[in-house]
């Protein structure tokens with residue numbers, strides 16, 4: 001399946017008219033659904049309705065943080081069945097961490113994601129009912145993220161969350177990981193995740209979760225082939241599979257967009273692209289959290305910060321790019337490129353216009 005996907009890349013290079021790019025959904029399936037409707041990709045019954053030259057690109061980190069990881073993945077798999085290769089889903093470092101947990105003997109399970117699959121496996125549900133800490137199974141995390149960002153300007157896991165996780169014995173976490181593996185194998189999620197690419201190309205545009213690795217020699221198709229080969233071989237220490245901040249990792253690289261225009265140009269050229277959209281680093285451009293942004297008309301941040309309640313997407317139509325948000329039930333467009341200077345905090349809210 002993976003091979004077929006990669007083969008499609010070249011043939012459809014110029015076939016797009018409109019690309020909707022969504023960043024880190026992080027378990028917020030209701031917000032994701034609102035965005036899909038806002039982008040008019042779904043009809044009233046929630047079925048894919050976009051024309052044959054419209055693509056949806058999801059830039060990884062679909063899971064964790066919010067409580068509906070499974071809902072997000074079910075929705076994406078359903079959309080791929082309906083729209084085939086016009087729905088492109090990339091792996092993020094959170095999916096990679098999950099695969100590493102499930103396929104190695106790591107015990108670092110994420111409890112929101114474990115809870116999300118509880119109804120697929122009776123033993124998993126029983127284990128959680130017997131042992132889980134109540135706050136881990138609710139929307140508490142999302143509330144905490146919002147509170148944390150507003151009061152401190154940064155987001156970290158709360159101490160009481162970490163303490164609650166630490167109170168759960170490792171043997172329980174290992175059992176949960178084993179049962180989650182079984183549940184994901186049963187509903188097909190595991191093989192679906194293993195078949196996802198880490199990057200995609202449409203015309204001059206490249207898409208990544210973290211960004212283009214700085215030292216890979218080859219194009220995007222070669223990157224996907226090499227990544228998948230290392231993943232299938234469980235080479236968890238390979239630089240391409242680093243889930244944290246390695247510059248060699250397409251899911252985890254950070255800071256590359258601060259390297260200056262010439263260096264970024266050279267990096268993009270080495271992959272055969274001129275423009276790039278990515279997620280993963282919500283403060284990557286101008287340090288602005290919770291807003292979509294661009295630099296030099298070449299580097300576009302697709303992470304609107306769903307886990308903070310900011311629902312948005314990049315809309316690419318030929319040479320133009322908009323940031324589109326759902327704000328208090330309204331659809332608000334911001335011209336992102338061209339003809340827009342770098343966004344400043346003060347001008348963010350009302351430079352847009354409403355949808356019809």
Ligand SMILES: [Mn+2]
Nearest residue numbers: 061092093280
């Ligand atoms: Mn990430």
